[in-house]
Amino acid sequence: MxxxxxxxxxxxxxxxxxxxxxxxxxxxxxxxxxxxxLPSVVTVIAEALSTIHLYPSMSAPELTERLAARYDIDAENLAFGAGSVEVASQLIHASAGAGDEVIFAWRSFEAYPILVQVAGATPIPVPLTDGDRHDLPAMAAAITARTRLIFVCNPNNPTGATVTTAEMHDFLARVPENVLVVIDEAYVHFNRDPDSAIGLDFFKQYPNVAVLHTFSKAYGLAGLRLGYAIAPASVAANLRRVSVPFGVSDLAQRAGVASLDAExxxxxxxxxxxxxxxxxxxxxxxxxxxxxxxxxxxxxxxxxxxxxxxxxxxxxxxxxxxxxxxxxxxxxxxxxxxxxxxxxxxxxxxxxxxxx
Incomplete structure (x- = not known):
């Protein structure tokens, strides 16, 4: 066998x-x-069909330029993948391996424990509170010398609960700077909680924070698979190293830009x-x-x-x-x-x- x-x-x-x-x-x-x-997005995709015999650009230059300007970050802070779940996989592979630990709330996005084990690392699920919210003090207490990565899904999938700005600051104060905290904001566009933590704000304040976004939900591009991380430049560079070559199609890149135009x-x-x-x-x-x-x-x-x-x-x-x-x-x-x-x-x- x-x-x-x-x-x-x-x-x-x-x-x-x-x-x-x-x-x-x-x-x-x-x-x-x-x-x-949107018809405008469909038109852009249709116009690109004549070039699908060619490989896409791995650097997604136009999309990178647009997102860097939008968030007032450097192009080096962006890394792309086939949906935010694939970028989450990149983050795990770039950060953790055999003997390392990855912490996340549970229940949360069901791919987390699968992706962690595929990478050979050890998943550390931390139960939600009775109110189905992240128990950040318990997650901080779960950090060990083997912890390499922590996922915070905000709003949380599947409960819809948010983490507040104050809670996130308190949590990051307890996280060692060599442990990367990933704020997964797949549903950020639907978030109307005025007290909710905003990933980009924390990325700009802390050296060990990355943010995950996707074009699948609010932008309606689930079938084209496009997501990205906003991360420290050294982290984003490693994400590009472990990513699948040509993993983001030209159609997805063009649709992403067209979606930003039609925001x-x-x-x-x-x-x-x-x-x-x-x-x-x-x-x-x-x-x-x-x-x-x-x-x-x-x-x-x-x-x-x-x-x-x-x-x-x-x-x-x-x-x-x-x-x-x-x-x-x-x-x-x-x-x-x-x-x-x-x-x-x-x-x-x-x-x-x-x-x-």
Whole structure:
């Protein structure tokens, strides 16, 4: 038998959100943007199709220039990948290996422990608070001489909770400067919490902070795979060293620039989704559900041991959320019609579940 790493065979596979197929169900399991791409972005992509026989630029020069100017940072502070999850993988591979530890809250983005183990490092999950928020004091207490990297997902996936500016300052004061803290802001565009920590502010104040952003959510480019890190120059250089060559396609780069050009239109769509998230939360609470505020493009039903039953009932009524057995169900903010269907399904569930 061909040799394979034993640790890999024991890894859970990353689960993609269930697709509806021909069932007529609505897919609210992947936090996708429900709006179709902007015509201006589609036009740019179509115009680039005649050059897909050529390799893309690995340095993404136009996108780099635009983002560097936007954030008032140096071009050397940017590194790109096929979505922010791939850049997260770069960060892990560049920072940690066998015998090293990577800390993250749990539950948080489910790819973290998988990516850490693929790199041969040791994942250190730290339980969330009872309010489904990052327990930053506990995460600081978990730091050892082997800690190399810490992920802080803000807003947190799948709970939607934020970390405050004061909490982040207190936390970073306890983190050694040789440990990189990555603020994962995949959902930052939907964040309306005035007290929330802003990754870029911390990057500019601390030498050991990096920030992750993606074009998948607010910009609606999930299918093209484009994300980036804002990081200290030495860290960003290492990310480029460990990245997959030509991993960001020319189509993705052009679509990213076109999306920045159309940001006003895209922000109007984000505002609609934030309003819909607010409406869904209010509707759930009016039905008797206990739901915490979310600052992402989804809501979190803390259903505990009743998760399988509640999820099965939602599926029966054509609502495909993302269930985490024994914990809860994350339901994306979709179109108005999809959200109406979700609220109708939630209202019809029998009372007495932990989320109600």
């Amino acid at each position: 061909v040799f394979q790493r034993d640790a890999i065979s024991k890894l859970p596979a990353y689960k993609q959100g269930v697709a509806p197929g021909d069932s007529g169900a609505v897919k609210l399991s992947s936090n996708e943007n429900p709006f179709a791409p 006003h239109e895209l922000n109007l769509r984000v505002d609609i989704l934030v309003d819909e998230r607010t409406r869904v939360l209010a509707g759930l609470r009016a039905q008797g559900w206990t739901v915490a505020d979310s600052h992402a493009n989804f809501v979190w039903l803390r259903t505990g041991d009743d998760t399988d039953r509640v999820n099965a009932a939602l599926i029966e009524q054509g609502i495909l959320g993302r269930a985490f057995p024994g914990e809860g169900i994350r339901v994306s903010t979709g179109s108005i019609e999809a959200n109406d269907r979700f609220l109708a399904a939630a209202a019809s569930l029998a009372s007495g579940s932990p989320g109600q």
